Amino acid sequence: MTTLTICEAPLTLAQLRAVLDGPVTVSITHPAWTDVERGAATVAAIVAEGRTVYGVNTGFGLLANTNIAPQDLETLQKNLVLSHACGVGPLLPDAVTRLLMVLKIASLSRGASGIRRETLEALVALVNAGILPCIPSKGSVGASGDLAPLAHMSCILIGVGEARVDGQTLEAETALARAGLTPLTLGPKEGLALLNGTQCSTALALAGLFAAEAVFAAGLAAGALSVDALKGSDAPFDPRIHALRGQPGQIAVAAALRRLIDGSAIRDSHRDDCAKVQDPYSLRCQPQVMGAVL
Template sequence: MVELTGSTLSLEEARRVIFEKESVFLSEASMVKVQKSREAVERIVKEKRVVYGINTGFGKFSDVLIDQGDVEELQLNLIHSHACGVGDPFPEEVSRAMLLLRANALLKGYSGVRPVLIERLIELLNKQIHPVVPQQGSLGASGDLAPLSHLALVLMGEGEVYYKGEVQPALPVLTKESIFPIQLQAKEGLALINGTQAMTAMGVIGYLEAEDLAYQSEMIASLTIEGLRGIIDAFDEDVHIARGYPQQVATASRIRDYLKDSKLTTKQGELRVQDAYSLRCIPQVHGASWQTLDYVKEKLEIEMNAATDNPLIFDDGNKVISGGNFHGQPIALAMDFMKIAIAELANISERRIERLVNPQLNDLTPFLSPQPGLQSGAMIMQYAAASLVSENKTLAHPASVDSIPSSANQEDHVSMGTIGSRHAYQILQNTRRVLAIELICSLQAVEHRGIDLMAEATREFYENSRKIIPSITKDRVFSKDIEKTAEMLTSLHWQQYARTRKSAIKGGNN
């Protein structure tokens, strides 16, 4: 089980909770802080002190005072009016991550919610009842208001949930699981929705998948090196130490490890003096993407443990400050940066695909066809890869450079971080398919060269992949192969894969 404290949640713990459905329990010490924070809110209400979000309106209505008898209705109206999400729902894993991250943020004890609210979030998480949350409608400041409102609806017995593989109305599911809907009290609605947990949850899912894909890209590239009889000298450790980037050094180290006993690689001058950049510069390009992923990981782990609602309560309620921690700019920039990094893995992969299929660039069968001319082989797979990388270039346009004023210009600069995180995830799916195409082509190329000449590591990967991807002996509907290969990569958690081999990942980036 994972203990939530509000301050110590890691991406690896998040992975276990989100994907492996590991249960969560709440730190007793943190819950004491939550209770004290709640008592402070109740004193504010009782003493009729004017505090934003507790007994005032929201946004441009912050100067409108609310009668003490109406503070609960204020919270209910807030959730109803802000549940304006549209479009397809987030993947269920993202919804699960939102529950985890929102509970962790409230557990810091700065938000003034009752302990029961956090307990209910964790109960939903542990019983795998996940809110259905539309993807579109957030500006990324004041936090993810629309998406988080749809999460809050479920706590109130409204909205829809994912439950046992189906989308169902929330109330019957809560009743079945003996979970009682909550009537929100002072500040609790605002505390639930004023945060960055939609963009961060989407970012966490994207990062975890991107990390696996970046490792996979190195193994796939290693097969391509063998298929093209690439020059191994370019991966010499001295070359990469001379430049000094640890991630570049680590990438080169892993590829040397994968290819250490290969009889298909060559030395410089043996067949040619130099390889094209898409082979020779793999450590430099992939390493730069790893640098970006390391940056993204740092920002996500900070944000996962951050207090991002407003106002925040300090000093037992003697200091209540309306600030701007809900502003998603740190995650917006990280997501835009991740978009570019993952898109580059696809860009260089597509160039390696071209070298595998273009008879003017290799000595393999044209387009890896079993009967060139009569059968087209991998010709149009390269088209598909080119289309995907082109689409990625559009999606990689930074969302964070845009801003539209809202709430009558009270909220006059917003992050668009949720758009950035969604586009990063789309780029990730496209890139996985590009790498799937490279894998299909590289498997065919090494088969042509002789699988008995492959390195131990790449041959093991070849044999495992061939269980999913049959050899190209005749033209067929390759769309199915691409999707099956992408599904294989999605299910392959690379750290676990590496631990099953003697040559486990060396010089890891994270």
């Protein structure tokens, strides 16, 4: 299982690929927790002082100018989550959901969203226990981000909806109990903090990127094997040739092919005292090789 420590530095593509590939254990550094607690204290001060701040003690959208009474702030955040949990269609793959959650944890850990430590700890506990909310793959709302998918993610925290655990689908409260959790009551602004963001879109984009990288890597391996099978030369991959072109991608691919072919016994078998001066010509002179390929 991959261990991932979230700190002030951005997550790398290699770390995010590991999250997509399998289960992960997440931890957050002390400085990051300090930032989270500072952000939560800022929101608490706003409420205590009676200041009016959008999303903390006002309505949303067209109701932005509507003040919400202190005793209704928890209901406001809960209703925000429930009203946006309106996705449809097949569920997101478990791997994408796990990556989405880790991206959300990384975003919230910066301390700029005003979320409380206990709420973020619950989200971390779900990931570490392999509890993945059931998130429909279609449907979102507005330009503020992936509101519907993130609402379904957030529903689990308040004991609503379903989650997948080891391939099983469980009711939210049952799934929470697996991680030693009980449903949370969201504090001021927490529903907004959980819903705003593009973590679903980012997770899907990363899944596509990593799949493309895997296909490309397979293509490089197949190309290197083909050169070996055809008793080809590695001279065309000489770095001096590709440096003349100056195309970074071409230079990188040539270097990768050289690494893959390096040490080939087949290549070494005709490195010395070989009459070949051009591979295509040599292939025409070796019909048995061409026949094997065709």
